[in-house]
Amino acid sequence: MSNYTVSARKYRPVTFSSVVGQDSQTTTLKNAIASGKLANSYLFCGPRGVGKTTCARLFAKTINCLNPTPDGEACGECESCSTFNAELRSYNVFELDAASNNSVEDIRTLTEQVRIPPISGKYKVYIIDEVHMLSTAAFNAFLKTLEEPPSYAIFILATTEKHKVIPTILSRCQIYDFNRISNSDIVAHLKGVASQENIEVDNDALNVIAEKADGGMRDALSIFDQITSFTGGHVTYDLTIRNLNIIDQAHYFKLTDLFLENRIPESLLLLNDIMSRGFDPSHLISGLLVHFRNLLVSRDACTLPLLEMSDEMRARYHEQAMRCKPKFLYKAMKLCNDCDLNYRVSNNKRLLVELTLIRLSQSAAGEDDESDGRGPASLKPIFSKSVQAPSASQDSSKKVTGKPSAVQSTHNEETIGKETGATPAKPSSTNAQPRIPKVSPGKLFTPFRGVKTEEKPAGNPPEKTDKTVTESASRQVIPLDQEKLELFWKDYAASLPQKEAPLLNRMMNQKPVVVSPTEFAITVMNQMAADEFKSKSGAITRFLQEKFNNSRIEMTVNIDKTKSDTRILSESEQLESMINRNPALGTLIDEFGLTIS
Numbered sequence: 001m002s003n004y005t006v007s008a009r010k011y012r013p014v015t016f017s018s019v020v021g022q023d024s025q026t027t028t029l030k031n032a033i034a035s036g037k038l039a040n041s042y043l044f045c046g047p048r049g050v051g052k053t054t055c056a057r058l059f060a061k062t063i064n065c066l067n068p069t070p071d072g073e074a075c076g077e078c079e080s081c082s083t084f085n086a087e088l089r090s091y092n093v094f095e096l097d098a099a100s101n102n103s104v105e106d107i108r109t110l111t112e113q114v115r116i117p118p119i120s121g122k123y124k125v126y127i128i129d130e131v132h133m134l135s136t137a138a139f140n141a142f143l144k145t146l147e148e149p150p151s152y153a154i155f156i157l158a159t160t161e162k163h164k165v166i167p168t169i170l171s172r173c174q175i176y177d178f179n180r181i182s183n184s185d186i187v188a189h190l191k192g193v194a195s196q197e198n199i200e201v202d203n204d205a206l207n208v209i210a211e212k213a214d215g216g217m218r219d220a221l222s223i224f225d226q227i228t229s230f231t232g233g234h235v236t237y238d239l240t241i242r243n244l245n246i247i248d249q250a251h252y253f254k255l256t257d258l259f260l261e262n263r264i265p266e267s268l269l270l271l272n273d274i275m276s277r278g279f280d281p282s283h284l285i286s287g288l289l290v291h292f293r294n295l296l297v298s299r300d301a302c303t304l305p306l307l308e309m310s311d312e313m314r315a316r317y318h319e320q321a322m323r324c325k326p327k328f329l330y331k332a333m334k335l336c337n338d339c340d341l342n343y344r345v346s347n348n349k350r351l352l353v354e355l356t357l358i359r360l361s362q363s364a365a366g367e368d369d370e371s372d373g374r375g376p377a378s379l380k381p382i383f384s385k386s387v388q389a390p391s392a393s394q395d396s397s398k399k400v401t402g403k404p405s406a407v408q409s410t411h412n413e414e415t416i417g418k419e420t421g422a423t424p425a426k427p428s429s430t431n432a433q434p435r436i437p438k439v440s441p442g443k444l445f446t447p448f449r450g451v452k453t454e455e456k457p458a459g460n461p462p463e464k465t466d467k468t469v470t471e472s473a474s475r476q477v478i479p480l481d482q483e484k485l486e487l488f489w490k491d492y493a494a495s496l497p498q499k500e501a502p503l504l505n506r507m508m509n510q511k512p513v514v515v516s517p518t519e520f521a522i523t524v525m526n527q528m529a530a531d532e533f534k535s536k537s538g539a540i541t542r543f544l545q546e547k548f549n550n551s552r553i554e555m556t557v558n559i560d561k562t563k564s565d566t567r568i569l570s571e572s573e574q575l576e577s578m579i580n581r582n583p584a585l586g587t588l589i590d591e592f593g594l595t596i597s
Helices: 023-035 052-063 079-087 104-114 135-148 183-197 203-213 217-231 236-244 249-260 264-276 283-297 303-306 311-321 326-342 348-362 405-415 467-473 481-496 498-508 528-536 535-549 571-581 583-592
Strands: 041-045 091-099 125-128 153-159 172-176 515-516 517-525 554-559
Touching: 023 052, 023 172, 023 467, 041 052, 052 079, 052 091, 052 153, 079 249, 091 104, 091 135, 104 125, 104 135, 153 217, 172 571, 172 583, 183 203, 203 236, 203 311, 217 236, 249 264, 249 283, 249 348, 264 348, 283 303, 283 311, 283 326, 283 348, 303 311, 326 348, 481 498, 481 515, 481 535, 517 528, 528 535, 528 554, 535 554, 571 583
Parallel strands: 041 153, 041 172, 091 125, 125 153, 517 554
Antiparallel strands: 515 517
16 A cells, blocks of 8 residues: 555645745745744634645744745755654644643643753744634633743744634734635646646636635645546546536526526426436525626626636626626525525425526516515506596587596595586686586596495585584584483494593493583592593583584583592401491400401
């Protein structure tokens, strides 16, 4: 069995210049080494697999190099560099995995080692990986040493979760934020590795690997080794997506074409084909969401560089994007995002995805409206015809013909519930207003439901009279009567709306009493009830005045003082009251020595 070394270790950078995608951090470190301005503690933070630990080791190697280059790189040939390159344990470099050594005792052991100066070389470097895993007590035990270490000690802390490091540690370190490595840098590095390993690769396959790695070079190299073993040294796009269980990008282009052509059955069949290959429908929705985002980005030539993919794929995206309306892309991303959010809680996940595909097709065809058919465009006009008013120059004695005008429509709207046709005016002179013909309700408008319409006979309009005065004059004034008063009192209570239910209950339990032919009174228990009846006295008396045809009727509200002043007696007070009413009870209590328990 041969000694095989994975690519992530075999092609680990040996100089700062060979670190991929971290130019600003490596340049800063090289300048600090070249100028001799070294801090005692550093914090390297960033995503996994981007070169934090690698740069820490290069930094430790370079500052102990006996013959460093002018630009801050290690020579790679001296005794210190040779020992480091041979991966032999150096007495000047110590690595601690804080994930498994996170107790106070581990930190105390480390601080004791710091007291010993280096045997050879200038500096002792302590690399603490995954430092966020240290316990709070371990952090506190490390504070003093980190703040005032010996001149020969340098600490390099590495973490993927900077927010978990306590602020007192952060304030004592120079912080270097490592970035995600771009897909283009990953692809270029993988091409170099493939060239050295004599492996044939497709550019699209490397883009898929870079996308899957999500900005981590270590993950990209691990996936590359996996694909190489699967393909036997010939990495193709089809074999790559097959091994990584990724939906082919062509499916997203095909689905989008089906959406644009509103071919719903074909899109559902394509979904079934994808699911039959073992893919989860949620992966399709997530991929569609990214696909629509890429289409939106590729519509404008200035945003095309945002697509981290090959030039051929960018051109393909741009071609399809020009056939998609921006409104459709916005709606499509919203639909896919909603489906993705509801997927986990849905009981019928396949149906949810199928409904999303149907709505995507309808959105592309312009059939899916956000208002779901309730928008203003879907409302039908209430008035199908209108009346056209004659001009002022027309003879009022002639019959008006033609279509009704909007003026007459407005007039008839105002008279709904009163009259449906206008009464013609007397033709007295040529300067009089034109006569408006009576129009039947069916031809003029559709009456509102629940509103009764009626016509008035043609002729001279009657003079305006006060309906209340007329009815009052035709009826005889009735004095208050106890029986009728109670009847009308309950009638008013029954007419109250639901929101005045408390007043309704009070009135149904209250009995009005006639005091005089024009006055009645009610007696309540407390001031609160009295205030409530006084606030409603005007409406109650107006109702009774109309029923009795007597405008002098008044209501008086009294409070029963004997009941309003009563209070709940204590047990001893109740017993005393009972003894006062029955002295024999007191004698019985005294003879038997009874007490209240």
